[in-house]
Amino acid sequence: MAVFNRFETAIDAGIGRRRLGYLLLGLVLLFFLWFPNDASQSNYAKTVFISGFFYAIMASSWALLAGIAGQFSFGHMAFMGIGAYVAGLIARDGFIIAGLGIQITPESISAIGAIIVGTVVAGLVGLVIGWLLLRLRAAYLALFTIAFAELFRIAMLTEYDYTGGSNGLSLRPLIEVAEVDTARQIEYYLMFALLIVCLLLMYRVVNSPIGMFLRAMREDEDAASALGVNVVRYKILVFVFTSMIVGLAGAIFYSDVGSERIIPEQLEVLQMSLIIAYAVIGGMESLIGAAAGAFISRYMLEAMREVVITLPFGLTMADGSDAFTWETGAWRFALFGLVMVFTLRYMRNGLLYPIINWFSGRDLVMKKTVSKRHDWDDDPAQLEGRDE
Amino acid sequence: MSSAIHLELNNVSKRFGGNQAVDHVSFSVTKPELIGLIGPNGAGKTTLTNLMSGMLKPSSGTIYLNGRRIDGLAPYDVTRAGLGRTFQITRALSRMTVMENMMVPGLALHPGMQQAELEERAHEILDLLTIDHLTYEYSRALSGGQRKLLELGRLLMLDPAVVILDEPFAGVHPRLQETIYGYIHRVHDDGTAIILISHDMGAVFELSERLIVLNYGALIADGAPQQVKNDPAVIDAYLGHDEDD
Numbered sequence: 001m002a003v004f005n006r007f008e009t010a011i012d013a014g015i016g017r018r019r020l021g022y023l024l025l026g027l028v029l030l031f032f033l034w035f036p037n038d039a040s041q042s043n044y045a046k047t048v049f050i051s052g053f054f055y056a057i058m059a060s061s062w063a064l065l066a067g068i069a070g071q072f073s074f075g076h077m078a079f080m081g082i083g084a085y086v087a088g089l090i091a092r093d094g095f096i097i098a099g100l101g102i103q104i105t106p107e108s109i110s111a112i113g114a115i116i117v118g119t120v121v122a123g124l125v126g127l128v129i130g131w132l133l134l135r136l137r138a139a140y141l142a143l144f145t146i147a148f149a150e151l152f153r154i155a156m157l158t159e160y161d162y163t164g165g166s167n168g169l170s171l172r173p174l175i176e177v178a179e180v181d182t183a184r185q186i187e188y189y190l191m192f193a194l195l196i197v198c199l200l201l202m203y204r205v206v207n208s209p210i211g212m213f214l215r216a217m218r219e220d221e222d223a224a225s226a227l228g229v230n231v232v233r234y235k236i237l238v239f240v241f242t243s244m245i246v247g248l249a250g251a252i253f254y255s256d257v258g259s260e261r262i263i264p265e266q267l268e269v270l271q272m273s274l275i276i277a278y279a280v281i282g283g284m285e286s287l288i289g290a291a292a293g294a295f296i297s298r299y300m301l302e303a304m305r306e307v308v309i310t311l312p313f314g315l316t317m318a319d320g321s322d323a324f325t326w327e328t329g330a331w332r333f334a335l336f337g338l339v340m341v342f343t344l345r346y347m348r349n350g351l352l353y354p355i356i357n358w359f360s361g362r363d364l365v366m367k368k369t370v371s372k373r374h375d376w377d378d379d380p381a382q383l384e385g386r387d388e
Numbered sequence: 389m390s391s392a393i394h395l396e397l398n399n400v401s402k403r404f405g406g407n408q409a410v411d412h413v414s415f416s417v418t419k420p421e422l423i424g425l426i427g428p429n430g431a432g433k434t435t436l437t438n439l440m441s442g443m444l445k446p447s448s449g450t451i452y453l454n455g456r457r458i459d460g461l462a463p464y465d466v467t468r469a470g471l472g473r474t475f476q477i478t479r480a481l482s483r484m485t486v487m488e489n490m491m492v493p494g495l496a497l498h499p500g501m502q503q504a505e506l507e508e509r510a511h512e513i514l515d516l517l518t519i520d521h522l523t524y525e526y527s528r529a530l531s532g533g534q535r536k537l538l539e540l541g542r543l544l545m546l547d548p549a550v551v552i553l554d555e556p557f558a559g560v561h562p563r564l565q566e567t568i569y570g571y572i573h574r575v576h577d578d579g580t581a582i583i584l585i586s587h588d589m590g591a592v593f594e595l596s597e598r599l600i601v602l603n604y605g606a607l608i609a610d611g612a613p614q615q616v617k618n619d620p621a622v623i624d625a626y627l628g629h630d631e632d633d
Binding site: 209212213215216218219220222223224225226227228229230231232285 | 441442443462463464467468472473475479480481482483484488491492493495496497499542546
């Protein structure tokens with residue numbers, strides 16, 4: 001501990017924690033930019049990274065919705081699905097709005113156009129759901145969104161003539177055939193750029209007055225309202241904003257960037273639970289924490305599909321081999337569950353929170369303000385009512 | 389603070405099922421008075437506060453603030469119209485710092501103001517309330533009394549014409565009570581009307597210029613403290629009456 005304290009003092013006196021944090025963040029970004037250029041990396045590894053970026057968007061946007069704004073929704077994957085399905089259906093069948101004289105044929109719309117329509121529709125559904133949820137809190141909100149998500153999944157599963165049912169729906173590829181890069185570099189950079197853009201957008205919201213109002217709403221809706229915060233407006237706004245982000249991410253990911261088709265299985269509550277778990281493990285009140293939690297968890301879950309164990313002390317298996325492969329396909333989720341249980345019991349702010357908090361240097365700011373104390377601060381009667 | 393104050397309640401009633409919580413209450417506040425709102429437990433004080441602040445909608449009657457009808461408005465709109473309130477049980481935004489607690493009303497009410505300007509104002513208020521050393525502390529780490537002060541501080545960020553203080557002295561240390569007394573005098577001197585709800589009769593009689601008394605939801609007295617103190621209806625409400633009388 002003394003070594004760490006000396007290290008901490010040296011950092012504080014020298015480069016400063018925030019700068020060190022930005023430096024490390026820069027190195028991480030450089031690593032991700034370099035990764036697909038490493039010829040030794042397989043397409044499979046890059047696909048795992050692309051999937052990691054997608055889930056990082058899902059988890060960080062859920063962190064904004066639930067961790068920062070306090071809207072504990074299970075409908076996040078459904079909004080992602082709306083973006084993907086609408087983009088797929090529009091590109092395949094087109095659409096007509098007779099009243100407005102709008103007619104879009106499959107030939108007249110590009111993959112990007114379909115993705116934009118999918119994103120907008122996800123936002124519009126978010127608007128309706130946000131409005132319906134205005135008076136619902138806590139468990140009722142969660143139950144409502146579970147019902148909504150299941151309703152959407154069953155509709156996609158049942159309407160197989162349109163959606164392909166359990167076989168899923170192929171979206172128009174975003175990257176044209178002629179441009180397909182067998183090394184999956186374009187797809188990799190596209191998804192990575194989308195993650196960065198989404199994080200920057202959400203970061204801007206969180207660090208604006210809106211972010212402060214969302215946190216006030218999370219803490220106590222009545223108190224926030226009494227302080228002049230238009231709770232209704234911000235509740236709907238956060239639903240629309242996060243719905244559009246995941247709708248966009250879903251439409252792009254399933255446009256043959258990360259996966260070639262969207263299937264209803266992806267919309268199951270279990271999948272939504274995984275998104276929540278990623279955010280909780282990383283830190284659901286931190287966008288970076290949730291994104292990193294999702295990426296690392298996805299990577300670990302892939303890496304742990306099978307584990308090769310080399311026997312020690314010259315021991316051998318019956319067939320003479322000195323190693324055996326442990327099929328951890330199912331066990332990895334059990335281990336993941338254990339990590340989640342540990343996090344919720346001992347580190348409710350997420351496993352990455354202490355690191356993020358240290359780099360933020362918040363304790364240094366607090367040290368400056370505790371010099372002035374009043375004698376009644378030490379009165380035991382005054383200590384009553386303090387939270388843990 | 390505000391130059392014009394006109395809060396007017398006309399026949400305001402609130403019924404919860406068979407319970408008449410507030411029964412045709414009418415009164416008006418036309419100057420920056422310090423008004424005590426008292427009554428036995430269950431008299432309807434908190435319900436009336438919730439009706440004035442938009443937390444509840446009246447079953448009947450109207451409420452006007454500076455010419456604008458505020459009954460039926462959302463609480464945030466009532467706050468923006470110029471009426472601020474505290475809660476009987478303090479409602480600090482726990483996982484936000486003291487400064488953030490101050491900035492929420494500041495930013496909500498004054499979106500055009502520079503953040504630095506608002507922060508400076510928040511520092512001044514926290515200094516006045518003697519909790520400036522806790523500026524960057526999470527409010528969940530504050531004691532019950534400090535949270536009361538924080539709630540009072542947040543009110544000042546709203547720059548209200550009328551404030552309702554719901555039990556500001558409940559469970560606070562005597563020395564902290566002095567700070568709250570100072571706060572009330574300062575806000576009053578600045579030209580804000582204060583409606584003070586408290587079971588601490590000593591404090592209410594010492595501070596109030598006018599007393600409004602509720603019993604079973606109905607207004608039974610409205611006048612100067614000495615006059616109200618000797619009102620038979622008030623004595624009856626607090627002490628009860630002999631069955632033979």
